[in-house]
Amino acid sequence: xxxxxxxxxxxxxxxxxxxxxxxxxxxxxxxxxxSSEELAGRGGTTAAxxxxxxxxxxxxxxxGLGYAVPLLGREIRRxxxxxxxxxxxxxxxxxxxxxxxxxxxxxxxGFRIVTVLDHDPKKVGRLWDGTRIRHxxxxxxxxxxxxxxxxxxxxxxxxxxxxxxxxVSVEIKAILNxxxxxxxxxxxxxxxxxxxxxxxxxLSFALVNRALR
Amino acid sequence: xxxxxxxxxxxxxxxxxxxxxxxxxxxxxxxxxxSSEELAGRGGTTAAxxxxxxxxxxxxxxxGLGYAVPLLGREIRRxxxxxxxxxxxxxxxxxxxxxxxxxxxxxxxGFRIVTVLDHDPKKVGRLWDGTRIRHxxxxxxxxxxxxxxxxxxxxxxxxxxxxxxxxVSVEIKAILNxxxxxxxxxxxxxxxxxxxxxxxxxLSFALVNRALR
DNA sequence: ACATGTGAACTGCTTCACAGCG
DNA sequence: CGCTGTGAAGCAGTTCACATGT
Numbered sequence: 148x149x150x151x152x153x154x155x156x157x158x159x160x161x162x163x164x165x166x167x168x169x170x171x172x173x174x175x176x177x178x179x180x181x182s183s184e185e186l187a188g189r190g191g192t193t194a195a196x197x198x199x200x201x202x203x204x205x206x207x208x209x210x211g212l213g214y215a216v217p218l219l220g221r222e223i224r225r226x227x228x229x230x231x232x233x234x235x236x237x238x239x240x241x242x243x244x245x246x247x248x249x250x251x252x253x254x255x256x257g258f259r260i261v262t263v264l265d266h267d268p269k270k271v272g273r274l275w276d277g278t279r280i281r282h283x284x285x286x287x288x289x290x291x292x293x294x295x296x297x298x299x300x301x302x303x304x305x306x307x308x309x310x311x312x313x314x315v316s317v318e319i320k321a322i323l324n325x326x327x328x329x330x331x332x333x334x335x336x337x338x339x340x341x342x343x344x345x346x347x348x349x350l351s352f353a354l355v356n357r358a359l360r
Numbered sequence: 361x362x363x364x365x366x367x368x369x370x371x372x373x374x375x376x377x378x379x380x381x382x383x384x385x386x387x388x389x390x391x392x393x394x395s396s397e398e399l400a401g402r403g404g405t406t407a408a409x410x411x412x413x414x415x416x417x418x419x420x421x422x423x424g425l426g427y428a429v430p431l432l433g434r435e436i437r438r439x440x441x442x443x444x445x446x447x448x449x450x451x452x453x454x455x456x457x458x459x460x461x462x463x464x465x466x467x468x469x470g471f472r473i474v475t476v477l478d479h480d481p482k483k484v485g486r487l488w489d490g491t492r493i494r495h496x497x498x499x500x501x502x503x504x505x506x507x508x509x510x511x512x513x514x515x516x517x518x519x520x521x522x523x524x525x526x527x528v529s530v531e532i533k534a535i536l537n538x539x540x541x542x543x544x545x546x547x548x549x550x551x552x553x554x555x556x557x558x559x560x561x562x563l564s565f566a567l568v569n570r571a572l573r
Numbered sequence: 574a575c576a577t578g579t580g581a582a583c584t585g586c587t588t589c590a591c592a593g594c595g
Numbered sequence: 596c597g598c599t600g601t602g603a604a605g606c607a608g609t610t611c612a613c614a615t616g617t
Contacts, residue, residue: 156586160565164558168540182598190542194598195588202600210594210599227561228568235560242462246455252540252557258564297563320570321563323556327381327465329403337566339559343536344465345377346552347448348440350510350534351471352373353550355441357533369608395576407576408610415578423616424575 159200163223165190166197170220182213232257234294236319238310239301240265240280243325247301248275262293266302283310290317297321304328372413376436378403379410383433395426445470447507449532451523452514453478453493456538460512461488475506479515499523503530510534517541 169189173181183197201207201219204226208214224230235258237244247253248260263275264283271282281289290298298314300307300322307326314322315336322338324330327345330338382402386394396410414420414427420435421427437443448471450457460466461473476488477496484495494502503511511527513520513535520539527535528549535551537543540558543551 154585155565155569157562158586160562161558163565164555164561165542167561168542184598193588195590196586198598198600199587206600208599211597212595213598226565228564229561233560233564233567242455242459246459247556249455250556253560256557256561258557258560296567297560321567323559323563329378335570337563339563341554341556341559342377343460343463343554344469344471345374346536346554347446347466347471347510348377348380348442348469349370349373350536350550350552351441351446352368352376352439354446354509354534356368357548367607371608397576406610408612409608411576411578412609419578421577423577425617426576 155203159203160227162190162192162196162200163227165192166200167220167223167227167229170216170223173216174220179216180213181216181219183208186214229257232259233296234259234261235297235299236260236262236264236290236293236295237299237301238264238283238286238314239303239325240267240270240275241301244299244301247299247325258297260299262289262295264289266306286310286313287317290314290319295319297323299323299325301325366416368416372416373440375403375405375409375413376440378405379413380433380436380440380442383429383436386429387433392429393426394429394432396421399427442470445472446509447472447474448510448512449473449475449477449503449506449508450512450514451477451496451499451527452516452538453480453483453488454514457512457514460514460538471510473512475502475508477502479519496523499526500530503527503532508532510536512536512538514538 166186169186183194186197187194205222207219207222235253237248237260240263248263253260260278263278263280264286265271265280266283270280273280296319298319300310302310304326307324307328308330311322311330311332315332320336322330322332322336324338324340327342332338379399382399396407399410400407417439418435420432450461450473453476461476466473473491476491476493477499478484478493479496483493486493509532511532513523515523517539520537520541521543524535524543524545528545533549535543535545535549537551537553540555545551
């Protein structure tokens with residue numbers, strides 16, 4: 148049943164994203180049915196885990212057969228909220244901002260960058276693929292006018308908390324943060340961090356402790 | 361004591377990175393001692409968690425007092441393997457690669473990008489801040505010659521598995537992957553993924569399910 | 574007196590194993 | 596018969612609470 152799920156762990160959500168990607172690959176190859184075994188085999192998880200993850204949201208499979216690829220794809224998209232498109236603001240048009248703007252996987256998943264803001268007067272006014280860069284001083288008005296749902300922050304760590312406070316003040320509830328700083332936000336706002344230095348540090352730890360495994 | 365730790369969870373390692381960052385902030389402010397309470401307060405964790413995390417590796421605090429900031433910083437750097445410097449190769453000099461190359465937090469933590477590789481003949485031969493871009497065809501020789509420890513992959517998903525296989529073939533044991541693909545590697549190789557589309561999808565899910573919290 | 578270090582209790586995620594159903 | 600869906604068991608990570616040491 149597609150009933151209201153009780154509690155969904157962060158890891159389950161991440162795996163759903165993964166399954167969706169695999170399903171799309173299967174779909175391209177013209178595969179119409181997959182088993183939990185096959186879905187698990189592709190990535191780092193188990194068949195039981197796949198079934199548990201999906202069962203939180205309903206029963207999408209056919210016993211003795213498996214899951215219908217296009218149907219399961221649709222269901223996961225719906226669960227993740229990807230059947231609609233999301234309006235995204237990019238704050239910070241530096242190198243990271245530029246890379247993100249070009250990143251093809253955002254668009255294909257329904258994330259539309261409708262707003263770009265920057266501090267640098269030399270960049271303000273420029274057109275990026277049809278989107279005019281506006282000054283970060285106009286953040287509040289701009290985000291309101293362009294009806295932004297999600298803010299991506301690619302600004303220096305020194306200013307990121309200021310930017311967050313302003314983003315939160317216009318009722319934005321979801322933030323993707325690229326600055327290596329722990330943000331303070333009200334607890335109805337969701338923040339996801341992409342911390343590249345932290346990822347390298349985890350690799351460093353793994354290398355040093357390679358012996359004990 | 362700094363004895364051989366049994367089992368260290370991924371989350372503990374991530375939090376150590378975080379603590380280190382906070383310690384550096386405290387150090388800048390001239391604070392000489394912090395309690396687990398203060399370390400936890402800064403970021404999203406608890407005092408008990410801080411003490412548990414640290415106790416895996418030794419006892420670095422003084423009862424009744426707290427932790428000496430510079431000492432604990434040194435210890436965490438040692439634990440994470442950050443007392444030495446790591447030689448890093450950047451494969452892919454596109455937008456994401458360029459952003460990463462400029463990213464200041466890599467250098468300050470001892471990650472030195474000593475090698476840049478790209479596919480595009482127009483980019484090969486260029487100097488990026490003293491590092492000459494070499495053709496990805498020379499990957500094996502170049503990584504060996506430049507004694508690379510860690511490879512950062514910022515290449516299109518269509519080619520990433522090929523690149524991984526070649527990187528693995530020259531005995532590199534740590535990979536930071538920016539392509540939205542589950543990589544196949546031997547199990548003595550550690551891979552960390554930075555999947556920005558997945559992060560946005562998690563935000564999408566959170567927005568859709570905001571009601572039930 | 575105060576904050577660490579740590580066993581014990583708890584919570585939640587993962588794996589197991591099998592009943593249920595096409 | 597085969598593979599899903601799921602309660603129960605197992606395991607890992609977190610929180611609690613207090614003994615320990617300065």
